[in-house]
Amino acid sequence: MYPVSRKGSAYDRVATMFSPDGRLYQVEYAGKIVEQGTIGTAAVYADGVLFGADKKVATKLILPESIEKLFKIDDHICAISAGLVGDARRLVQIARKEAQENKIYYEEKVPVETLVKQICGVKQLFTQYAGMRPFGVSFVIGGVDDSGPRLFETEPSGALAEYKAIAIGKGRKEAMKLFEKRYKDGMAFEDAVRLLVSALGKGLEEKEKLDVNRMDFAFISKDTPFERIGKQKLKSILGKK
Numbered sequence: 321m322y323p324v325s326r327k328g329s330a331y332d333r334v335a336t337m338f339s340p341d342g343r344l345y346q347v348e349y350a351g352k353i354v355e356q357g358t359i360g361t362a363a364v365y366a367d368g369v370l371f372g373a374d375k376k377v378a379t380k381l382i383l384p385e386s387i388e389k390l391f392k393i394d395d396h397i398c399a400i401s402a403g404l405v406g407d408a409r410r411l412v413q414i415a416r417k418e419a420q421e422n423k424i425y426y427e428e429k430v431p432v433e434t435l436v437k438q439i440c441g442v443k444q445l446f447t448q449y450a451g452m453r454p455f456g457v458s459f460v461i462g463g464v465d466d467s468g469p470r471l472f473e474t475e476p477s478g479a480l481a482e483y484k485a486i487a488i489g490k491g492r493k494e495a496m497k498l499f500e501k502r503y504k505d506g507m508a509f510e511d512a513v514r515l516l517v518s519a520l521g522k523g524l525e526e527k528e529k530l531d532v533n534r535m536d537f538a539f540i541s542k543d544t545p546f547e548r549i550g551k552q553k554l555k556s557i558l559g560k561k
Contacts, residue, residue, distance in 0.1 A: 332345030332349070335556075336449065338377065340380070342399045346454055346551070347476055350455065354456065357401070358374045358376045358389065359374050359490050360400035361460075361519045364471050365507045365511075367509065367543070370509070373390045378439075388409065393415045393463075395545035396465060397419065397543060399412060399460065400459065401459055402459075407455045408454050408459070410486075411442065414438075418439075432461070433463065433470060433472070443477065445544035458476060458489075460472070469540075472534075485499040486499075489521035489524075490499065498518060509539070537549040
């Protein structure tokens with residue numbers, strides 16, 4: 321993210337105006353919001369896709385289960401958001417509708433890539449017309465369809481890319497470095513869980529400690545539809561009592 325100069329500040333008031341050096345400042349600002357969001361991670365493992373998110377609780381008065389970070393789109397698709405939760409909920413609503421309509425019209429589950437491109441199309445639309453602002457949210461969207469396990473990242477601009485392992489939000493760069501060192505194709509489920517937990521730790525403040533109770537994990541495999549991982553099972557995998 322680049323600082324906006326005085327010369328460039330005249331071009332940051334609407335999402336549809338390019339600066340002389342070819343930048344859309346409002347889209348870049350949306351990306352800045354994503355960088356401040358709590359970290360979310362996902363990885364393809366031997367049998368499917370694993371998702372892990374940190375639901376940071378600002379005060380003990382908040383019920384952790386009320387914080388939305390990990391969303392079920394359909395039995396075979398899951399999403400994790402980073403950025404504005406309100407924007408995330410709106411796009412998740414659209415994604416769920418698209419998934420259900422595909423099932424009704426074609427009597428089959430929507431392919432993961434198709435749904436991702438539909439969501440990215442909506443995001444891109446909000447960067448193209450005056451009177452709109454970009455969605456201040458990035459998604460990790462993954463699942464299992466006829467082509468196998470798939471995992472994508474979507475940006476506020478509407479850009480997308482497919483990954484084997486990905487992190488979004490605060491600590492993304494450090495988490496991606498960890499994935500580059502430790503991720504392996506065909507990882508076992510338990511190894512993938514431990515790797516994602518380590519990646520989540522990259523999004524913590526200096527004096528913060530990992531707390532299993534505020535983690536939200538789920539997986540989708542070839543034989544198992546969307547399923548959240550309970551805290552006791554998570555602790556068992558991590559070797560904690």
